Amino acid sequence: MTSDRTASHASATLSRRSFLVKTSLAGGGLVLSLSLPLGQSRSSSTGKFEPNAFIRIGHDGEVVLTMPYVEMGQGTYTSIPMLIAEELEVGLGQVRLEHAPPNEKLYANPLLGVQATGNSNAIRGAWKPLREAGATARIMLIEAAARRWGVDAKHCRAEAGEVIHTPSGRRLKYGELAAKAAMIPPPASVVLKNADEFKLIGTPVRRLDVSGKVNGSALYGIDARPPGLKIATLAQSPVFGGRLKKVDDSAAMAIKGVRQIVRLDDAVAVVADHMGAAKKGLAALKIEWEDGRHAGLSTQDIARELEDATLKAGPVAQDIGDAAKALAGAATRVQASYHLPFLAHATMEPMNCTVHFRGDECEIWVGTQAIARVQAMAAKAAGLPPDKVTVHNHLIGGGFGRRLEADGAVRAVEIAKQVDGPVKVVWTREEDIQHDMYRPYWVDRIEAGLDERGRPVAWTNRFAGSSVIARWLPPAFRNGLDPDTTEGAIDLVYSLPNVHVEYVRVEPPGIPTAFWRSVGPSHNVFVTESFIDELAAAAKQDAVAYRRALLDHNPRAKAVLELAAEKAGWGTPLPQGRGRGVALQNVFGSYLAQVAEVEVAKDGSVRVHRVVCAMDCGIVVNPDTVQAQIQSGVMFGVTAALYGEITLKSGRVEQANFDTYQMLRIDQAPAIEVYLVKSAEPPGGMGEAGTSGIVPAVANAVFAATGRRLRKMPIDPDALKT
Amino acid sequence: MSFTIDVNGIPRSVDVDGDTPLLWVLRDVLGMTGTKFGCGMALCGACTVHLDGAAVRSCITTVDSIGEGKVTTIEAIGGTPAGAKIQRAWLEHEVPQCGYCQSGQIMSASALLADKPHPTDADIDDAMSGNICRCGTYVRIREAIKLAAGSQVKER
Numbered sequence: 001m002t003s004d005r006t007a008s009h010a011s012a013t014l015s016r017r018s019f020l021v022k023t024s025l026a027g028g029g030l031v032l033s034l035s036l037p038l039g040q041s042r043s044s045s046t047g048k049f050e051p052n053a054f055i056r057i058g059h060d061g062e063v064v065l066t067m068p069y070v071e072m073g074q075g076t077y078t079s080i081p082m083l084i085a086e087e088l089e090v091g092l093g094q095v096r097l098e099h100a101p102p103n104e105k106l107y108a109n110p111l112l113g114v115q116a117t118g119n120s121n122a123i124r125g126a127w128k129p130l131r132e133a134g135a136t137a138r139i140m141l142i143e144a145a146a147r148r149w150g151v152d153a154k155h156c157r158a159e160a161g162e163v164i165h166t167p168s169g170r171r172l173k174y175g176e177l178a179a180k181a182a183m184i185p186p187p188a189s190v191v192l193k194n195a196d197e198f199k200l201i202g203t204p205v206r207r208l209d210v211s212g213k214v215n216g217s218a219l220y221g222i223d224a225r226p227p228g229l230k231i232a233t234l235a236q237s238p239v240f241g242g243r244l245k246k247v248d249d250s251a252a253m254a255i256k257g258v259r260q261i262v263r264l265d266d267a268v269a270v271v272a273d274h275m276g277a278a279k280k281g282l283a284a285l286k287i288e289w290e291d292g293r294h295a296g297l298s299t300q301d302i303a304r305e306l307e308d309a310t311l312k313a314g315p316v317a318q319d320i321g322d323a324a325k326a327l328a329g330a331a332t333r334v335q336a337s338y339h340l341p342f343l344a345h346a347t348m349e350p351m352n353c354t355v356h357f358r359g360d361e362c363e364i365w366v367g368t369q370a371i372a373r374v375q376a377m378a379a380k381a382a383g384l385p386p387d388k389v390t391v392h393n394h395l396i397g398g399g400f401g402r403r404l405e406a407d408g409a410v411r412a413v414e415i416a417k418q419v420d421g422p423v424k425v426v427w428t429r430e431e432d433i434q435h436d437m438y439r440p441y442w443v444d445r446i447e448a449g450l451d452e453r454g455r456p457v458a459w460t461n462r463f464a465g466s467s468v469i470a471r472w473l474p475p476a477f478r479n480g481l482d483p484d485t486t487e488g489a490i491d492l493v494y495s496l497p498n499v500h501v502e503y504v505r506v507e508p509p510g511i512p513t514a515f516w517r518s519v520g521p522s523h524n525v526f527v528t529e530s531f532i533d534e535l536a537a538a539a540k541q542d543a544v545a546y547r548r549a550l551l552d553h554n555p556r557a558k559a560v561l562e563l564a565a566e567k568a569g570w571g572t573p574l575p576q577g578r579g580r581g582v583a584l585q586n587v588f589g590s591y592l593a594q595v596a597e598v599e600v601a602k603d604g605s606v607r608v609h610r611v612v613c614a615m616d617c618g619i620v621v622n623p624d625t626v627q628a629q630i631q632s633g634v635m636f637g638v639t640a641a642l643y644g645e646i647t648l649k650s651g652r653v654e655q656a657n658f659d660t661y662q663m664l665r666i667d668q669a670p671a672i673e674v675y676l677v678k679s680a681e682p683p684g685g686m687g688e689a690g691t692s693g694i695v696p697a698v699a700n701a702v703f704a705a706t707g708r709r710l711r712k713m714p715i716d717p718d719a720l721k722t
Numbered sequence: 723m724s725f726t727i728d729v730n731g732i733p734r735s736v737d738v739d740g741d742t743p744l745l746w747v748l749r750d751v752l753g754m755t756g757t758k759f760g761c762g763m764a765l766c767g768a769c770t771v772h773l774d775g776a777a778v779r780s781c782i783t784t785v786d787s788i789g790e791g792k793v794t795t796i797e798a799i800g801g802t803p804a805g806a807k808i809q810r811a812w813l814e815h816e817v818p819q820c821g822y823c824q825s826g827q828i829m830s831a832s833a834l835l836a837d838k839p840h841p842t843d844a845d846i847d848d849a850m851s852g853n854i855c856r857c858g859t860y861v862r863i864r865e866a867i868k869l870a871a872g873s874q875v876k877e878r
Binding site: 072073074075206207209210211212213214215216217218219220222223225231255256257273274275276277279280346347348349350395396397398399400426428429624628631632633634635636639657658659663664665666667669671672 | 738739741742743745746747749750751753754755756757758759760761762763765766768795796797800809812813816817818819820821822823824825828846847848850851852853854855856857858859860861862863864
């Protein structure tokens with residue numbers, strides 16, 4: 001580690017400390033900036049300078065940045081400030097961060113159109129507007145200084161939170177200029193720095209959120225403790241759509257610390273002084289459920305329905321050339337069908353939400369990826385207008401898409417409406433897994449035609465499953481298609497002359513679906529990268545060479561593939577039982593090639609030893625965060641490949657805790673190497689790319705090691721026994 | 723029933739049933755939220771604290787089993803030589819992502835380092851495989867433990 005890093009770390013720690021001191025004063029978790037930032041500059045009696053919704057500079061010189069995206073481990077609370085600070089000309093040690101309040105107008109992600117953090121698009125959405133926000137403020141501060149000095153602004157520059165008059169060397173701090181800058185009209189347009197002028201962007205910057213995460217002081221939603229708090233835990237109908245029939249609470253109410261039993265249509269909650277009493281009370285309830293119409297449902301029923309759906313035509317997601325004709329004339333045809341399971345998110349912080357319902361208003365403490373959605377849906381559940389619902393956002397103990405949903409907040413409001421005073425509703429791990437909203441089950445039917453040399457001349461793919469977008473962001477679901485569900489299935493990196501892709505939307509009965517880390521590509525990249533591997537095998541060609549031959553028109557994809565292969569030692573001998581597999585993708589605006597090296601034991605168990613990743617994610621904002629996110633995405637994907645499966649039996653989720661829904665642990669974790677390709681392209685998404693690619697890379701490596709093709713996840717060791 | 727337990731060197735009295743897990747005494751009764759709830763069944767390690775220096779899962783450690791034992795939590799682990807080294811190494815390698823499991827990771831790693839100042843990879847696997855990290859920070863956890871084992875931290 002260099003001394004530079006140590007120095008920046010010291011300042012980051014300081015600013016983080018002030019962040020925590022400031023926010024812990026209120027006693028109830030992180031406190032938001034409730035004075036709504038304005039869309040345009042305003043002069044205030046306190047002398048604050050607020051050129052836009054993201055920046056506030058006080059007369060004391062404090063620079064407060066309001067974060068439109070939430071920190072859930074992906075480093076956004078460092079990379080987003082870097083974008084602003086680069087143009088504002090302040091050091092990261094000089095800024096304090098606040099969570100944005102719910103306000104779709106001010107804080108919507110331009111790529112999503114809503115205020116949410118997901119789909120790896122924070123940096124992509126923020127890249128231009130937040131640098132512009134910083135530049136606008138800088139120009140106004142410089143103008144304020146120039147007027148103060150009676151000089152021409154073009155002889156002034158900004159540096160480290162000060163404006164300097166270059167000829168005379170005079171300086172004024174931003175705080176001293178705040179009141180005057182607030183009177184300056186904002187510039188009509190700004191010129192952003194070129195990449196070669198960056199001082200911060202591209203340098204390894206210490207994460208601003210880390211220090212509180214090593215000493216227990218970081219506050220997550222589950223740590224909220226407003227005065228007078230009660231703790232509740234709950235049981236929801238074990239069959240989705242079932243109802244609560246009867247509860248005998250006599251034993252539960254006799255337990256020390258249990259205060260109240262709350263009955264809802266489809267759930268029951270025990271309110272207590274602490275979670276220990278609440279859990280004990282819940283266990284003591286005698287509950288009868290009316291299971292409803294999904295009582296007999298099994299995963300097999302859903303899989304069969306999806307298989308059938310792939311036999312019928314669906315909306316066309318992509319059509320290039322004439323795939324049917326090319327298929328009919330192909331020398332060889334290869335067909336396959338793939339299945340991907342339902343998956344739970346299993347964030348380490350179980351679902352929770354704290355609500356104080358006061359009749360005419362409602363206050364909520366939660367960690368959410370979509371604060372405006374929480375406000376809107378909680379307001380509906382509370383029977384209040386949204387402006388009567390205050391939401392305090394917190395750090396997130398794992399999002400992965402789970403906290404893009406507001407179901408937890410809605411449930412907590414339903415309970416809180418029956419409780420006098422604030423109540424924190426905490427899901428047990430079992431409730432968290434059995435009442436998640438799941439990554440959809442997918443079935444793909446795919447076929448390709450090869451010419452005499454083995455090159456693909458036709459590619460057809462029809463897949464069936466749930467569209468999360470259709471529920472979550474209805475305007476984005478058009479003509480039976482949406483951009484998430486098809487990402488990774490269309491616009492493949494390879495040059496294919498004839499392509500036909502259809503998507504058939506089927507919403508599974510009796511199980512809710514939601515976004516899951518790497519979203520659409522978590523499904524599509526597995527299928528396309530497994531299938532291209534099958535084509536290479538059918539053509540009796542090397543898996544890397546086969547792909548590379550299809551990349552003449554895609555230099556960025558070719559470069560990462562070649563780099564990953566070289567670093568992995570592709571083609572060098574491996575011991576018996578080991579194999580290497582490759583996967584290549586261009587999703588979330590980034591190019592990634594991954595080579596997995598696996599070992600398959602005699603009992604069929606698979607161990608992933610090493611993963612080599614080569615990434616071109618455009619301009620790198622914070623290189624260490626890129627490394628960390630790829631490492632993280634790989635572990636997440638390996639977990640899914642080895643263990644991830646949610647199944648239904650008699651309408652009930654069969655998995656319940658980490659014994660039946662297993663996670664990768666440190667003793668099974670692969671070594672991971674990440675290589676970055678230098679690029680001048682705009683930044684791509686980082687948080688999810690590692691997950692979608694590693695699953696097919698592992699499956700392809702198992703094929704290389706055993707000759708057995710895996711068309712269904714997770715890996716079944718019984719099928720690999722020798 | 724009332725129990726008095728030693729938490730971070732301070733005697734704390736709590737009025738709860740004897741079978742109440744220590745986790746909830748810490749979090750909900752004493753308001754010490756650094757120790758985290760993950761599974762409630764000793765499967766994930768998020769709730770790890772030290773009892774007389776040994777790593778234990780507070781979600782299955784009942785308050786009536788503690789007796790005279792000394793409980794140390796994440797809030798005070800920096801006061802021990804091993805804990806201080808581990809926290810410093812965690813910062814140096816920027817181990818945490820979402821950070822939720824890291825209190826437990828740090829408590830397990832601190833107990834390991836106090837017991838074995840120079841742990842092997844196998845020692846690390848043994849001591850740390852009970853702690854799940856959903857963000858998959860395992861590569862850095864291993865590096866950080868090795869850094870801590872090699873680093874000098876001034877005794878307080």
